[in-house]
Amino acid sequence: MxxxxxxxxxxxxxxxxxxxxxxxxxxxxxxxxxxxxxxxxxxxxxxxxxxxxxxxxxxxxxxxxxxxxxxxxxxxxxxxxxxxxxxxxxxxxxxxxxxxxxxxxxxxxxxxxxxxxxxxxxxxxxxxxxxxxxxxxxxxxxxxxxxxxxxxxxxxxxxxxxxxxxxxxxxxxxxxxxxxxxxxxxxxxxxxxxxxxxxxxxxxxxxxxxxxxxxGGKCPAILDTLSSPLDIKVTVKRIIGGKFASCNGQVCVGVDYILVEKKFAATLIESLKTTIKKFYGENPKDSKSISRIINEYHFERLRKLLEDPLVADAIVHGGLLDKENLFIEPTILLDPPLDAEIMTEEIFGPILPIITLNNIQESIEFINSRPKPLAIYAFTKDETFKKQIVSGTSSGSLIFNDTLVQQLCDVLPFGGVGQSGIGRYxxxxxxxxxxxxKAIMQRSFFLELEPRYPPWNDFKMKFLRLAYDFDYFNLLLLLLGLKR
The missing domain is CATH 3.40.605.10 (Aldehyde Dehydrogenase; Chain A, domain 1)
Incomplete structure (x- = not known):
């Protein structure tokens, strides 16, 4: 050493x-x-x-x-x-x-x-x-x-x-x-x-x-009700891409969980299943397009999250684990307990909880009750709702209708806020x-302002008041003796 x-x-x-x-x-x-x-x-x-x-x-x-x-x-x-x-x-x-x-x-x-x-x-x-x-x-x-x-x-x-x-x-x-x-x-x-x-x-x-x-942190995806089948298809592809298609969920800005209204949950789950199958085939374990878990420690950490009895009951898709190959199948959960570790700690793996709400407006309060995330992803066409999310939440970045693309953009800052980070790059x-x-100022020896120096008097007080108030017209009158 x-x-x-x-x-x-x-x-x-x-x-x-x-x-x-x-x-x-x-x-x-x-x-x-x-x-x-x-x-x-x-x-x-x-x-x-x-x-x-x-x-x-x-x-x-x-x-x-x-x-x-x-x-x-x-x-x-x-x-x-x-x-x-x-x-x-x-x-x-x-x-x-x-x-x-x-x-x-x-x-x-x-x-x-x-x-x-x-x-x-x-x-x-x-x-x-x-x-x-x-x-x-x-x-x-x-x-x-x-x-x-x-x-x-x-x-x-x-x-x-x-x-x-x-x-x-x-x-x-x-x-x-x-x-x-x-x-x-x-x-x-x-x-x-x-x-x-x-x-x-x-x-x-x-x-x-x-x-x-x-x-890092738990980056949510807010999914507003989308009427167009094309919008739904694109949204689901981008969510899957932001969860599983980049290092198999081991991403600090990856989608950690989805917030959606109850009435839309079943449609969402079926769309997610279809897209996962399209991306990775019938058996994702055989796919060459999906990354593995980095090591045994993180595999075991994720396994323990899934083996929590209350969490295991929430699995609606996936759940296959292969320790020998450090592989975990893309897994979807529906309404796991909010006090379970999977909903209090960053997942950093291929597990995607879906949390249902009575009204999508509740998503703002849900996010604000937790540490500030590195990113918020919101899928909506509602301009009023967009403004509510912008003004009502705090996060490192906020992306509407896509995921992960902010890290590709050189002209926008990338960084966190609060627990998700300090600074930007x-x-x-x-x-x-x-x-x-470094601030650099250069001054001339010309035009020395005596009111900045002692001895103090009423004139110098008036001068400083006008100078600091940026009242240059009256300051000029004072200097010319036209103002008392």
Whole structure:
């Protein structure tokens, strides 16, 4: 352990020295690293496909959609916008400061720590890395040890493409995480669950280190009554896609449960069954289009949720478990007990509870009685109801009539609120997350305002009152002696 600690300290020392050299602040360095990252993805597609299949059983199409293609798009976007993001932003100053100019300059925090998660082991490692590079930081990347092959790939491949004095990868388990958190960083970016997030935040507080925490929560899908058969078909496909078709439900922004009126539940269940069959065939276990559970621990966690007697009675579809292959069939529950663990903890697996309500308006109160989710998905054409959801709920993001697409959009922030996270990233928001916005003001020696200095008198009080009230007309009259 002492050797591991020494290795971490040596890496941190080199990252610090590299940052202090100033090389990472240049636009040329940042662009070169982003281009190299794109090249890394292009050159190593097959290796990434293989690693993600070994770790999670992901199909290459799913891997490209959620990992390779998404990160290439993000890196290209950052590359195309970098000059604009780095440019000082002029600010128009009030007349009170005349003559003066003001601007805001984005500067890198320094040496940052990025801890990524296992469910999207390439995406969740490289997406924040893009922001850290674009902002001009040096980086220590800690991939999740649970995605073993992907962690090894990142550790072996990143030094071949990126500046190894400025970007380093450290692999290991909980002990390595603890050692990393003992160090002083200029910024920590963590993706994971709220329990570990609180540990990260506590460790960061010792050094007053700013943190971004991308956590999770129970993301609901509100399903209003839809009259059109086409609307229902599209809605169900998007819900299935947002639950089972991405890492088999092991997604922080995946649909955790559905809220629907009782009268619509039977139709919904039949539509869900039909679509699951269409996506995965008669026997989903034989499908190559569905991911497996990451490891035995999480398989057992999900099994225990389903074996709760009251929950088992609520199963209306699926429920097949294969421990040897770490496979759990897409499973639908109808009205499990609200105090059961499956309705109080994030599921993070292929189990979809349906909660019925007398009136869909009750969904707002239902959501508000629980911790703020990372995302809310609402399927409705009712514009009044949309406004009620916007104003009446709080979540990291709110998406109408689709699921998961918000994480593909570079121009919208991605992040949580409350228990679902702190901070935001993606696109320009990643650049901002890894930057300090420094205010710069320049003043002239001309025109000194004496009322700001002692000795105090009534005239100076009047001057300050008018100045702070932005009453420049009367202030001018006062200075000209035309006002008493």
């Amino acid at each position: 002492a050797a591991a600690m020494g290795e971490i300290e040596d890496k941190l020392a080199e990252l610090t020295q590299t940052f202090r050299s100033g090389i990472t602040k240049s636009v040329a360095w940042r662009k070169n690293q982003l281009r190299a990252l794109i090249e890394l993805l292009q050159d190593n597609e097959d290796k990434i496909f293989k690693a993600l299949h070994q770790d999670l059983g992901k199909h290459p199409v799913e891997t490209y959609r959620d990992e390779i293609g998404l990160i290439k798009k993000s890196a290209k976007y950052a590359l195309s916008c970098l000059d604009k993001w780095m440019a000082p932003k002029k600010r128009r100053l009030p007349l009170l400061f005349f003559p003066a100019s003001g601007e805001v300059v984005s500067e890198p925090f320094g040496v940052v720590l990025i801890c990524s998660a296992w469910n999207f082991p390439i995406n969740l490692a490289l997406e924040p890395l893009i922001g850290a590079i674009a902002a001009g930081n040096t980086v220590m990347l800690k991939p999740s040890e649970l995605a073993v092959e992907c962690a090894s790939f990142l550790a072996e491949t990143i030094p071949l493409y990126l500046d190894c004095k400025a970007i380093k990868v450290t692999n290991g388990g909980v002990d390595v995480c603890e050692q990393l958190l003992q160090q002083k960083w200029n910024k920590i970016f963590f993706t994971g669950n709220p329990r570990v997030g609180s540990i990260v935040m506590s460790a960061a507080a010792k050094h007053l280190t700013p943190v971004t925490l991308e956590l 993606h696109g320009h928001y990643s650049f901002e997350t890894f930057s300090h916005e």
